[in-house]
Amino acid sequence: xxxxxxxxxxxxxxxxxxxxxxxxxxxxxxxxxxxxxxxxxxxxxxxxxxxxxxxxxxxxxxxxxxxxxxxxxxxxxxxxxxxxxxxxxxxxxxxxxxxxxxxxxxxxxxxxxxxxxxxxxxxxxxxxxxxxxxxxxxxxxxxxxxxxxxxxxxxxxxxxxxxxxxxxxxxxxxxxxxxxxxxxxxxxxxxxxxxxxxxxxxxxxxxxxxxxxxxxxxxxxxxxxxxxxxxxxxxxxxxxxxxxxxxxxxxxxxxxxxxxxxxxxxxxxxxxxxxxxxxxxxxxxxxxxxxxxxxxxx
Amino acid sequence: xxxxxxxxxxxxxxxxxxxxxxxxxxxxxxxxxxxxxxxxxxxxxxxxxxxxxxxxxxxxxxxxxxxxxxxxxxxxxxxxxxxxxxxxxxxxxxxxxxxxxxxxxxxxxxxxxxxxxxxxxxxxxxxxxxxxxxxxxxxxxxxxxxxxxxxxxxxxxxxxxxxxxxxxxxxxxxxxxxxxxxxxxxxxxxxxxxxxxxxxxxxxxxxxxxxxxxxxxxxxxxxxxxxxxxxxxxxxxxxxxxxxxxxxxxxxxxxxxxxxxxxxxxxxxxxxxxxxxxxxxxxxxxxxxxxxxxxxxxxxxxxxxxxxxxxxxxxxxxxxxxxxxxxx
Amino acid sequence: xxxxxxxxxxxxxxxxxxxxxxxxxxxxxxxxxxxxxxxxxxxxxxxxxxxxxxxxxxxxxxxxxxxxxxxxxxxxxxxxxxxxxxxxxxxxxxxxxxxxxxxxxxxxxxxxxxxxxxxxxxxxxxxxxxxxxxxxxxxxxxxxxxxxxxxxxxxxxxxxxxxxxxxxxxxxxxxxxxxxxxxxxxxxxxxxxxxxxxxxxxxxxxxxxxxxxxxxxxxxxxxxxxxxxxxxxxxxxxxxxxxxxxxxxxxxxxxxxxxxxxxxxxxxxxxxxxxxxxxxxxxxxxxxxxxxxxxxxxxxxxxxxxxxxxxxxxxxxxxxxxxxxxxxxxxxxx
Numbered sequence: 001x002x003x004x005x006x007x008x009x010x011x012x013x014x015x016x017x018x019x020x021x022x023x024x025x026x027x028x029x030x031x032x033x034x035x036x037x038x039x040x041x042x043x044x045x046x047x048x049x050x051x052x053x054x055x056x057x058x059x060x061x062x063x064x065x066x067x068x069x070x071x072x073x074x075x076x077x078x079x080x081x082x083x084x085x086x087x088x089x090x091x092x093x094x095x096x097x098x099x100x101x102x103x104x105x106x107x108x109x110x111x112x113x114x115x116x117x118x119x120x121x122x123x124x125x126x127x128x129x130x131x132x133x134x135x136x137x138x139x140x141x142x143x144x145x146x147x148x149x150x151x152x153x154x155x156x157x158x159x160x161x162x163x164x165x166x167x168x169x170x171x172x173x174x175x176x177x178x179x180x181x182x183x184x185x186x187x188x189x190x191x192x193x194x195x196x197x198x199x200x201x202x203x204x205x206x207x208x209x210x211x212x213x214x215x216x217x218x219x220x221x222x223x224x225x226x227x228x229x230x231x232x233x234x235x236x237x238x239x240x241x242x243x244x245x246x247x248x249x250x251x252x253x254x255x256x257x258x259x260x261x262x263x264x265x266x267x268x269x270x271x272x273x274x275x276x277x278x279x280x281x282x283x284x285x286x287x288x289x290x291x292x293x294x295x296x297x298x
Numbered sequence: 299x300x301x302x303x304x305x306x307x308x309x310x311x312x313x314x315x316x317x318x319x320x321x322x323x324x325x326x327x328x329x330x331x332x333x334x335x336x337x338x339x340x341x342x343x344x345x346x347x348x349x350x351x352x353x354x355x356x357x358x359x360x361x362x363x364x365x366x367x368x369x370x371x372x373x374x375x376x377x378x379x380x381x382x383x384x385x386x387x388x389x390x391x392x393x394x395x396x397x398x399x400x401x402x403x404x405x406x407x408x409x410x411x412x413x414x415x416x417x418x419x420x421x422x423x424x425x426x427x428x429x430x431x432x433x434x435x436x437x438x439x440x441x442x443x444x445x446x447x448x449x450x451x452x453x454x455x456x457x458x459x460x461x462x463x464x465x466x467x468x469x470x471x472x473x474x475x476x477x478x479x480x481x482x483x484x485x486x487x488x489x490x491x492x493x494x495x496x497x498x499x500x501x502x503x504x505x506x507x508x509x510x511x512x513x514x515x516x517x518x519x520x521x522x523x524x525x526x527x528x529x530x531x532x533x534x535x536x537x538x539x540x541x542x543x544x545x546x547x548x549x550x551x552x553x554x555x556x557x558x559x560x561x562x563x564x565x566x567x568x569x570x571x572x573x574x575x576x577x578x579x580x581x582x583x584x585x586x587x588x589x590x591x592x593x594x595x596x597x598x599x600x601x602x603x604x605x606x607x608x609x610x611x612x613x614x615x616x617x618x619x620x621x622x623x624x625x626x
Numbered sequence: 627x628x629x630x631x632x633x634x635x636x637x638x639x640x641x642x643x644x645x646x647x648x649x650x651x652x653x654x655x656x657x658x659x660x661x662x663x664x665x666x667x668x669x670x671x672x673x674x675x676x677x678x679x680x681x682x683x684x685x686x687x688x689x690x691x692x693x694x695x696x697x698x699x700x701x702x703x704x705x706x707x708x709x710x711x712x713x714x715x716x717x718x719x720x721x722x723x724x725x726x727x728x729x730x731x732x733x734x735x736x737x738x739x740x741x742x743x744x745x746x747x748x749x750x751x752x753x754x755x756x757x758x759x760x761x762x763x764x765x766x767x768x769x770x771x772x773x774x775x776x777x778x779x780x781x782x783x784x785x786x787x788x789x790x791x792x793x794x795x796x797x798x799x800x801x802x803x804x805x806x807x808x809x810x811x812x813x814x815x816x817x818x819x820x821x822x823x824x825x826x827x828x829x830x831x832x833x834x835x836x837x838x839x840x841x842x843x844x845x846x847x848x849x850x851x852x853x854x855x856x857x858x859x860x861x862x863x864x865x866x867x868x869x870x871x872x873x874x875x876x877x878x879x880x881x882x883x884x885x886x887x888x889x890x891x892x893x894x895x896x897x898x899x900x901x902x903x904x905x906x907x908x909x910x911x912x913x914x915x916x917x918x919x920x921x922x923x924x925x926x927x928x929x930x931x932x933x934x935x936x937x938x939x940x941x942x943x944x945x946x947x948x949x950x951x952x953x954x955x956x957x958x959x960x
Contacts (some may be wrong), residue, residue, distance in 0.1 A: 016785065017785050021743060190738040197697060198803070490849065492889055492893045493684075495907055499907070519897035520896050521895045524895050543899045561824050561827035562852070564852060565855060567856070570875075575831060580824075
């Protein structure tokens, strides 16, 4: 016995596809010109990072005795000039891009994994477990980060992988707090209660109901974490604690560049410009994502 | 809709009002060619569901539309055109001679200021009273709206009052300058029914004492039956029926009004079978059908309903309806 | 007036002296003593198959809390909930979870009760997937679409998302989800309060039709006395966590004995100007007392027009004054 309320319609039997919230958000994001432009620029930088060195005849670690500290010179294909040891700055900037971007992405990923799991569990279980977990986070927060990293570097040497882990291990704290907050507010939503009432098991609730609804803010925060991580890595490199020579990162290049700022400004200009543009783009994308995923716009 | 011709200028005269909102998905006409008037001391009810435009009419009248909204047409308060009035002039009328109260008192009460601050401010600004006099007058008004221990409570913050009392405070604030017109937008919808009865009785009494015109916007026909003399039924931004209250309830002339009245369970009913319903969904203002907006849900529709929008036409000097059908 | 289900049939649900208390404030390091909020304070009732019990009351009466406590979605402090002869408190977590197929709930805010990132088909099908994980996909989909048609939704909209539907349609989705495992009881927590009046009627009709067809029981929670009267067989009036009156619907309206019920009934507006103009309202004094500091004796006495000395001293017991009619008032005879 059907109670039909659609009045006088001939039902078409084709199943209509729904318009999910992700699709709505993607549409809103596409409309945000700053974000779209930033994504294009970022993609270009990433492509350059991967394929750029192939364009240049110079390897990144070759010392050109006859071209030390030379300004940008198109005849000899030193498009960004060379550093004081005669190494081509264009290729080094591209290699630096690889390292900086990798650190940014991997460290953020590490912090995401740890932070989301930790925060979701704390938020979902609640009560004393939550209190203990969060006080631990508070204590860890108050430890001086730099000290910790220097300690790691001293004990284990300057390992690229270690940098990923160290920075990621610091960033997860904020991610955990954010995810916990989101989980707490989600827990009170009626559809979670409905799932409980329908007999869905707690693990399934976390997986099917909480996780997809927490991902939005997590993505936004992750996008804004990448620039933070990159800056941190740059800072470490600037202090001489970053990647080992001859590998380089933007931070290391900037560090060199500052030392030669007055006589060879191109050594500072190019890596700094790339870093700045990348950070700008990431921030614009993060802002765009936040606006696109904002539930109030629904 | 004809004014109760007694020669006086109506307190509010709305003529061909259209309110349009610009949205990313296109223009939405929330109020579509609405005309009516409210006379001094009269109580008019405006009833409708979501998308009817009942609130937006009065947001346009008060000039508090959202930034993407624009009102066209004519809105006259005692002969003064409001729609393109200077801000400073408008502020001398709204909040002083014409006040509005809302469903949620916290929209008009500032949570960071004490009630006394908020009330005395109105009087010192608009009536030039001294602070001491303003405070006395405010306490007297709080007494009048039956706030116990008014002299003590006036120094409290809005969140320290209960829901019903907050509503009374809002009413008191609206009445500080003894306005000629009070617009009440779903003032009791969020309140318990016993509190609602108290508030409505209070508003009735105040209306008589202050000889104030009242516009009561609600979806509850029961409230209209008890409070109002005339009622306007709205659907999809248009007025579909306007008449004195007793006539609307005893012989509704528009299929929507008929459907609305029949679909409401009455507390004093004796039959408990299925409720007569209006088929379909509330109107989507972005995709209104051609012709009469109600036609898809109407069980009495005829051919012309799909072609022409029925105009609001008087059927007696006191009643009008917007329907192609001759009579129901 | 006939009550639903065969007379003498064992009750589906039997609630005895149910209490739900919350402690407010306090905490690990706080010096403030925790206050005790007695949201539900000793409620008892039976429910038979096919019957609808209406729960009415105003803010703070505990009706929503009671509905959730019956389904064990909230911890109860005291009292028993016996479901088809089984004391729910004695069940293990897993056994209780299994029982959830038989007792369901629909919520006040239709959109908020649906996961915005799941399709309608996934939402309605979730209870199926939870309790029949080996059901083939095609069979499950057919069951979902059949249920959609039954509640008045177009089956071909199975892949749409909740935000693409209106409020009334979202509530239908909620009802479909609650019904898909053929429950014997559905607790309806203010299911029509957030809907337009004309849509309320559709949903009320739908619930009544489904009840007639499946013989399930309903607990219908609402502050709208008119709607409750229409859909319920019996009505229970709550005030600050206690039962004021319990009677079948016609008796409650024609012969209310508790002053609070009388005030409630007289306050409800009736869409008839002649009736409204001639009404004499019972006006309550004062405001709702704080639930953390309820008055001594009868909790309603601070607002009651009939309150006397005994009301401050003794809590009025819930007594049966005639068959099926219980009142908790010292002065019910007046």
